[in-house]
Every structure is written in C-alpha cells, then in structure tokens.
Amino acid sequence: MRSASVELHDVSKSYGNVQALHSVSLRIERGEVVAVLGPNGAGKSTSIAIMLGLRRPTTGQALLFGEPPGSRRARSRIGVMLQESGVPPTLKVRELIDLFRTYYPRPLSTEELLLQTGLDDKANTLLGTLSGGQKQRVYFALAICGDPEVLFLDEPTNGLDVESRRVFWDRIREFATRGATIVLTTHNLQEADALAHRIVVIDKGRIVADDTPSGIKARTAGKHISFTTGHPLPLGFFDDLPLSRLAVNESAVTFVSSEPEVALKRVFRTDCTVSDLEITAIGLEEAVLSLTGRNGSSGVEASRDRS
Ligand code: ADP
Numbered sequence: 001m002r003s004a005s006v007e008l009h010d011v012s013k014s015y016g017n018v019q020a021l022h023s024v025s026l027r028i029e030r031g032e033v034v035a036v037l038g039p040n041g042a043g044k045s046t047s048i049a050i051m052l053g054l055r056r057p058t059t060g061q062a063l064l065f066g067e068p069p070g071s072r073r074a075r076s077r078i079g080v081m082l083q084e085s086g087v088p089p090t091l092k093v094r095e096l097i098d099l100f101r102t103y104y105p106r107p108l109s110t111e112e113l114l115l116q117t118g119l120d121d122k123a124n125t126l127l128g129t130l131s132g133g134q135k136q137r138v139y140f141a142l143a144i145c146g147d148p149e150v151l152f153l154d155e156p157t158n159g160l161d162v163e164s165r166r167v168f169w170d171r172i173r174e175f176a177t178r179g180a181t182i183v184l185t186t187h188n189l190q191e192a193d194a195l196a197h198r199i200v201v202i203d204k205g206r207i208v209a210d211d212t213p214s215g216i217k218a219r220t221a222g223k224h225i226s227f228t229t230g231h232p233l234p235l236g237f238f239d240d241l242p243l244s245r246l247a248v249n250e251s252a253v254t255f256v257s258s259e260p261e262v263a264l265k266r267v268f269r270t271d272c273t274v275s276d277l278e279i280t281a282i283g284l285e286e287a288v289l290s291l292t293g294r295n296g297s298s299g300v301e302a303s304r305d306r307s
Pocket of ligand 1 (some may be wrong): 015018019020038039040041042043044045046047
C-alpha cells in the first residue's frame with residue numbers, strides 16, 4: 001500500500017502533569033487539505049510538532065511518507081509555517097527566500113515566490129521592518145519555497161484582520177491547486193471550512209470528529225435564540241420540536257436550534273407578544289461541546305436532528 005503523507009498511530013503526549021494528547025490516530029492521504037480545528041489548548045500545535053518530529057510522542061508513533069519525521073529525506077519534502085518562525089529579522093526578504101531555497105533540492109524560483117505571495121515590492125526590505133501581515137506572507141513564502149509535497153501551517157492567519165485573512169486564504173488555495181497535501185491548524189471554523197476538504201476536530205487532546213466541512217457544519221449548525229413572551233407559554237409548547245438546551249423561566253425562553261424558524265413561527269402564531277428577541281450563531285466552543293456531547297444530551301440532539 002502506498003504510504004500516506006502523514007500518520008499518527010495511537011499518539012499520546014504528556015508535558016509533566018499535562019496530558020496534551022490521548023491516543024490520537026490519524027491518516028492524511030496525499031493531496032488532502034486537512035484542517036485540524038479546535039479551541040486554544042486543544043492539542044493542535046502539539047499534534048503538528050509531533051507530525052514534524054519537533055516533539056517526540058510519549059507513546060505511539062508518527063510517520064511522514066512512511067518514514068520517521070525527523071529524517072532528512074522526509075524533511076526535504078515538506079514545508080512548514082509555525083507560529084514562532086525564528087527567522088532573523090535583519091535579513092531582507094529576498095535574502096531570506098534565497099537562503100531557504102538552498103535547503104531544498106527543487107525549489108521554486110525566487111521571482112515566482114515573490115509574485116505568488118505579493119512580496120515583489122518588498123524584496124529589498126528588512127524582515128524586521130515589515131508589518132505583521134507582511135511578515136506572515138514572508139513566512140508563507142519560506143514554507144512553500146521548496147515546492148513541498150506536504151505543507152504544514154500552524155494557525156496561519158492568527159492576528160490578521162478579516163481582509164488580510166481572505167487574501168491569505170486565496171494564496172493557500174492557489175498553492176493547493178499544485179496537488180500538495182496541506183495540514184493546517186486553526187481555531188476558526190470559517191477558516192477550516194474555507195480551505196479544507198476534511199476537518200478533524202480536536203478537543204482536550206482527543207479527536208472528537210473527523211468529517212467533510214459540510215458534515216461538520218451540519219452537526220454544529222445551530223443558533224442561540226432568546227426572547228420574552230407577554231405571558232408564559234403552555235407547558236410542553238415546544239415538545240415535538242428539534243430544540244436543544246430549552247430553558248423556559250416564566251416568560252423568558254432560550255434554546256438552541258439549527259432551524260429556529262419553525263419554533264419562532266409557532267410562537268408568533270399565538271396571541272402572545274414577543275420582545276427582546278435575539279438570535280446568535282453558536283461559537284466553536286459550543287460547537288465542539290455539541291460534538292462531544294459534554295453539555296448533556298441536548299447538545300447531541302441538535303446534531304441528530306440533522307442526520
Ligand atoms: P493548541 O495548539 O490547540 O492551542 P497545544 O498543543 O499548544 O494546543 O497545547 C495543548 C496542551 O498542552 C495545553 O494544555 C498546553 O497548555 C499544554 N502545553 C503545550 N506545550 C507545552 C509545554 N511546552 N509545556 C507544558 N505544557 C504545554
């Protein structure tokens with residue numbers, strides 16, 4: 001069988017008393033674009049560091065192209081953009097790119113890299129004098145300069161504003177068209193959805209979901225609804241509806257639903273006045289909670305309703 005790009009076999013990792021990963025197994029095939037999604041502290045960076053051979057698993061094994069990740073051969077076939085780059089700020093952009101190109105057997109040309117990352121007018125600028133967004137582009141150029149078969153991006157758009165983030169997504173997509181495998185971490189569901197074919201949700205060091213973006217969204221789609229009614233609604237008013245976390249406190253009603261319109265229509269058909277209506281999307285933290293079911297049965301119900 002052809003080896004996968006990246007494999008984790010039953011990987012656990014402890015830092016002293018903190019267990020960052022618990023028996024994580026994952027296989028990423030060639031050409032896949034995979035987002036590892038989860039809240040801060042979930043274990044995303046640790047997973048990437050183990051895939052790269054930068055950290056050793058406490059137990060279990062990581063493989064890159066079927067080989068130990070630290071091997072020189074494996075390293076020459078990957079590109080990495082980590083949150084901490086360790087790149088000298090006193091070099092010019094072109095110098096940095098030229099330097100990094102020498103590490104790889106078949107690098108992309110400097111001119112192509114400058115153009116592809118929108119840095120052609122910054123080629124002779126010192127890294128240390130660039131803005132955060134421009135530096136991020138340099139790190140991306142350095143990550144792709146070896147024309148890697150697997151590109152690792154750890155929170156690539158962290159700290160960027162919305163516009164710069166979108167431009168960055170386009171650059172990542174453009175690179176993906178070359179057929180490379182891409183593994184990125186993010187705590188942003190929208191980012192995972194915009195870029196990945198597959199989303200692996202990690203929470204507290206465990207994989208809690210592994211699905212296509214539409215599969216994940218269907219499971220996590222939900223809105224928080226809250227409103228106040230002129231008088232209390234009859235007992236069991238919402239009983240047959242696909243709601244979760246329903247709380248009725250006198251005339252104050254809150255619930256989570258992927259189809260709030262159905263419940264709201266029913267309320268509006270009564271002679272009850274409705275005030276203080278608020279509808280907000282549920283955040284990733286809650287989405288992850290609903291995937292793990294740790295918020296009680298109701299969170300899981302929301303996903304079952306859709307399946
Ligand atoms: P994420 O990238 O999802 O934010 P991390 O992999 O950085 O998560 O961290 C997972 C857990 O491991 C967290 O509880 C974090 O505090 C802990 N951790 C990460 N690196 C270290 C370290 N070098 N020493 C001790 N604890 C660490």
